[in-house]
Amino acid sequence: MQWPGIIGQHAVQEILQRCIAQQRIPQALLLVGNDGFGTMALAIEFARTVNCYSPVIDGHSVIACGSCQSCTQARTLQHPNISIVSALPTGKLDASDELRKEWVDALYGLAHDLALNGYSPTRMEGANEIRIVQIRELNRQLSFSMTQRGRRVAIIANADDMNVSTANAFLKTLEEPHADTTIIMTCSRRDRLLPTIISRCQVITVPALDESTLADALMQRGSHAPDEARIAASMAQGDYISAEAFLAEDVRQIRDSAVNLLRTSLRGKDFRPALTAAVHELIGQRDRQRCLAVTNALLLWLRDAYAIVQGGRRVHLLNADQQEPLERFASSFARADFDAAYRSLERAAADVDRFMPTQLVMLTTMMELRSVFLQARR
Template structure:
């Protein structure tokens, strides 16, 4: 039987820490897995739960059975908490599923089945905007289930930053007086949205972006994306499987073509034409799409520096002529400050900056690097 931690893709430092924790026999009652979305935090959390069982002194048959149940997110050895929609007339004392419609429950079951098959899969449920207090209170039901008391059980909270204030308060009570044999693992890309009293009661582990090969492997093995496309997407993913999947969803070639047009019009100070390329973004208030466009704009700027110095792999290789023409006109231009300013705009998007203002800033920033004639 293979140690489940050895199935983790990437995150070698985190894996080493978890191995040492298990070997010590002194496992904290709460962990905070923090890092970019799509770097495997929840996969590691599930593998960690399995590894605890793997290291336990129980018969092999039981061990295999328990590890299999955890892999499928099956209670009573693991509880997976995630954002859910709120049912009609639902109150905080209701069971989290009690007031949901049947089609909502069926969708949730389908999404959980996908998650159990692929731990990198991101559950998607309409109107599931936060983790409700009754989902946290449901921990009491989980605690009452009968189980093999020689095994520690794990509660994983996905997108922990989406707990509303009552939910965070309810969780804090559990962390202050942790139940016996229970380990909490909070996974989040935004730890700053959690109460400091929660963070301070957790063993914090920072997850790094995956490297290009690791993203490629996940896309290929977990999402069955063919080798060539997985490789192209992984180069643009910024170390995040989630980012890679978003690029795939919007269409890689279409995105790259849009980026080239935005750059061409903005460098040429054709502001109206540049803005038209963003028109659908502003109309649909699609922050996610705009973040991807900014990311690809930065990739093109970095590619230009690689082209100029003949170093590194160029993502926009299919648009070689854009580098050649731009270099012939502006051989000494420094685009690094522009890349930094675009990155700042992307960061401000997370703070609900107006999209039209962001788009205008992007166009102005790009056009400003070209000297006036």
């Protein structure tokens, strides 16, 4: 059985459901992967299921009933056993030992949105750090006895938002045994957590969604048109939240800007200032998501061009609305080494993943593409 509201991730669901069905629920779980792969959505569904009064069980598979008193409370995350800890904005009252009311209200709002859609943002606007007062508050709550039967689940969103002293305070939380309690952390990169924290958790990797699962989800959940869903899915690197963001920004616009960048890089000898300006305009210095979207858009566009080189006019193009410019490009650069161009774009994506400065990556890549394509013209 699949948990409702979760996109794909059958293998991870099976592992988590099996833990619950066999009543071998870990004290601490670390879900490694982007929010857009479903880490938070999975954590919430796990919390609902362990608290459900009459779960639906089928072998090693288990889902919440959705209608008992506990499920009703959990639907909006107004549940005494379920809490979410998420980063707060840095402000003047940093040293304050109390959680300000506006923060508490904002965190409630965040939890409410996540309850309705596990693929909502997990950080409130401007938030960048999980504070030590939040961990103290969590410890205080966990020290009370439970007011409602079930299992306490504390979800720490983006656990790498803790600084070292907060992480050390949190380590004590993990070391202390709490009855009927599971702490679930989410984190996109495990190398950003203290090894001492990781060693106390059962670690589950939540992989990127595959392209067709993602495209289907965009069509079904987001009611996006098939063509746009497919383009966004191939640009989003398996991340549903990114894909939705691209669609909100208009994938075609990103694609058109990316193709303009390519055209600028192929201009005559004075191309440099124009290319630098175009890169700066299109991509912020740390805008990794945008940089990946641009490289992916170029990759898809060049694949279409190469398909025309190979198969003529009758091939099915992903960028179907670009038939004419693609044909022109294909006839100008039919002899180009497209494989070298793909490799260059793939290397760019890898560099962005390694946190290299995005504008530099993009400029280097466009210079490489220039050399690949202009060579073929000579």
